[in-house]
Amino acid sequence: MSETVLRMAALIVPMIFAIVFHEVAHGLAAKWLGDPTAQERGRLSLNPIRHVDPVGTIVLPGALALMGLPVFGWAKPVPVVPERMRNPRLGMMLSAAAGPASNFLQALVGAVLLGLLVAAYGSVEEPGGVVKFFVMMLSYVLMINVFVGLFNLIPVPPFDGSHIVEGLLPRGLAAQYARLRNFGFALVLIVIVVLPYIFPSFDPVGAIVDKPYGAMMEGYGWVVKAIAGE
Numbered sequence: 024m025s026e027t028v029l030r031m032a033a034l035i036v037p038m039i040f041a042i043v044f045h046e047v048a049h050g051l052a053a054k055w056l057g058d059p060t061a062q063e064r065g066r067l068s069l070n071p072i073r074h075v076d077p078v079g080t081i082v083l084p085g086a087l088a089l090m091g092l093p094v095f096g097w098a099k100p101v102p103v104v105p106e107r108m109r110n111p112r113l114g115m116m117l118s119a120a121a122g123p124a125s126n127f128l129q130a131l132v133g134a135v136l137l138g139l140l141v142a143a144y145g146s147v148e149e150p151g152g153v154v155k156f157f158v159m160m161l162s163y164v165l166m167i168n169v170f171v172g173l174f175n176l177i178p179v180p181p182f183d184g185s186h187i188v189e190g191l192l193p194r195g196l197a198a199q200y201a202r203l204r205n206f207g208f209a210l211v212l213i214v215i216v217v218l219p220y221i222f223p224s225f226d227p228v229g230a231i232v233d234k235p236y237g238a239m240m241e242g243y244g245w246v247v248k249a250i251a252g253e
Contacts, residue, residue: 033160037133037167039071042098044129045122045171046074050101052121056114058107066101074098097181112190119186126172127239133164134243138250145251169239173232179214180207 047069050061061067066074076099108114140161144154178184180203189197203210218225 029156030159033156034163034167036160037164040164041126041129041167041171043069043071043074044125045175046098046101048121048125049103049118052118053101053103053108053114056117057109058104058114058118060102060104060107064102074101100181115186116190119183119190122183123172123175126168126175130165130168130172130239130243131246133161133168134246135250137161137165138247141247141251141253145253165240165243169236169243170232173235173239174228177228177231179210180204181211 047067050067053060054062054067068074076097103115103118105111105115108118137158140154140157175182176184176187178188185200185204185207189200192200214227219227
């Protein structure tokens with residue numbers, strides 16, 4: 024198996040799990056908070072097909088990658104109805120936060136498994152191909168989930184961070200902030216794709232995500248080393 028195929032295979036599984044568990048976490052949190060809409064519509068499923076948005080998950084990321092532009096996308100949003108929650112304002116915040124939290128939890132599980140793998144095979148000079156594959160895949164589990172979790176916390180509609188900010192703002196300001204949701208896709212496209220393309224030094228995602236990403240990867244790396252006994 025060529026290196027490229029191996030990397031693609033190791034990348035696809037963590038990416039699917041990152042997206043699926045992220046969306047299911049939104050729905051589960053909403054259900055626990057009183058809104059069973061996601062369950063009623065069959066979205067509390069681990070079947071990736073139920074969460075794939077043809078444009079946001081496949082077409083747009085692929086087109087951006089081919090054009091050499093910053094890649095972003097989205098899955099099919101899990102339906103959440105705030106009015107069905109016991110406390111709509113708090114419920115939306117917690118439901119939104121559940122998605123990124125699931126990614127950080129997956130990263131922790133990946134770090135623990137990677138540490139156990141290193142502890143078991145670290146003394147082997149030339150580990151077999153299967154071991155190398157799982158080391159690569161678990162490394163992607165860390166990188167993908169930390170990035171997806173942080174990226175979704177960006178406080179711009181329609182990202183999860185916008186629901187958290189909206190819940191923290193006074194009700195008057197929250198109502199004004201919520202109006203940005205009508206322009207969410209255009210706003211994201213302009214800020215994340217168009218402006219960085221016109222002005223290469225303008226990198227809002229990097230400015231927001233890079234430092235927390237580095238800090239979290241360092242923390243998960245510590246977990247790997249502690250479990251591996253290094």
